[in-house]
Amino acid sequence: MALDVSTPPRRRGHDPESVLSVAVGVFNERGYDGTSMEDLARALGVTKSAIYHHVPGKEQLLARALDRALDGLSELAADARAARGPAIDRLERVVRQSVRVLTERLPYVTLLLRVRGNSATERAALARRAEFGALVGRLVDEAAEEGALRPGLDPALVTRLLFGAVGSIAEWHRPEHGAPATEVADALVGMVFDGLKRG
């Protein structure tokens, strides 16, 4: 059929995966609330009128992007729940795996860390993120109960500061330059578990 021949070849890079990848980049650059469908159309190289062929809607893209980060955390949470051994070792493993998920899924985790709860989608993501935080909090508590933490440390503050340090990696880590994720994880674990000071 002539129609088939005259139809331009499908543009490369507009499968759902690459749409998501472009969208998360625009959300991180302009802020989700500051991103219009027109901005997404421009970034994808399609016209404003064609954008809905490629993008189901801004909020669905946000939900998918946040799930990409949260699914990584859920996998490592399941791994942590299945693990045995001293809580301090399981905590160290969770910290290392969190750094890995953060660096492997950097733009998605960056987006997750900026969510403020402005919509049902954002609030659902914050609830899933809080479940992960609670798991880490339980590991810190268990480590304290097992006598593995230095006395005088407040487990709730330790949990917040530890995950603050992990999350802050998203602000400066660039996979193409600088230290690989395993070195970043080693530095963090070394600093936080054994301390900066020479014993």
Added chain:
Amino acid sequence: MALDVSTPPRRRGHDPESVLSVAVGVFNERGYDGTSMEDLARALGVTKSAIYHHVPGKEQLLARALDRALDGLSELAADARAARGPAIDRLERVVRQSVRVLTERLPYVTLLLRVRGNSATERAALARRAEFGALVGRLVDEAAEEGALRPGLDPALVTRLLFGAVGSIAEWHRPEHGAPATEVADALVGMVFDGLKRG
């Protein structure tokens, strides 16, 4: 003169200090780029046409708000440059004072931590923030040279992770609830300098 009598009393809370305080709240809530002069007028309770009596301009407010955070860091940097003694102790002092500045000037530091360099004002603020980061980096290097750090720690990564942990406090610290700033600083210093693990 009749005119004086009929002029309504000046509204309370519209001195430059309270304008800045309201503006930084709106910037943090909506994002600077997402804040319009109309949003600021609404938050100040003035009409859209009256806003320029109260607000010099959005970018000047941003510059003043960022200076409020940066001046706090400059003061503690001057203090650190004047201090003597082992670098590890001077570093600990800088960390404690950074937590104090962050908690005392929380909305201003929160705004500073979200700056991405989208304007000349933002780039100038990032340059001042980088000066402070460089000072901390020098202290970590000195502490390493003095043999006070555990061997094997990368000073550049330590600097980033340490200040990531400090900055993350802005995400959850609420002065009216929870741990006071000195306890947060104690927990951070305890965790990072001596380590989580019981020796």
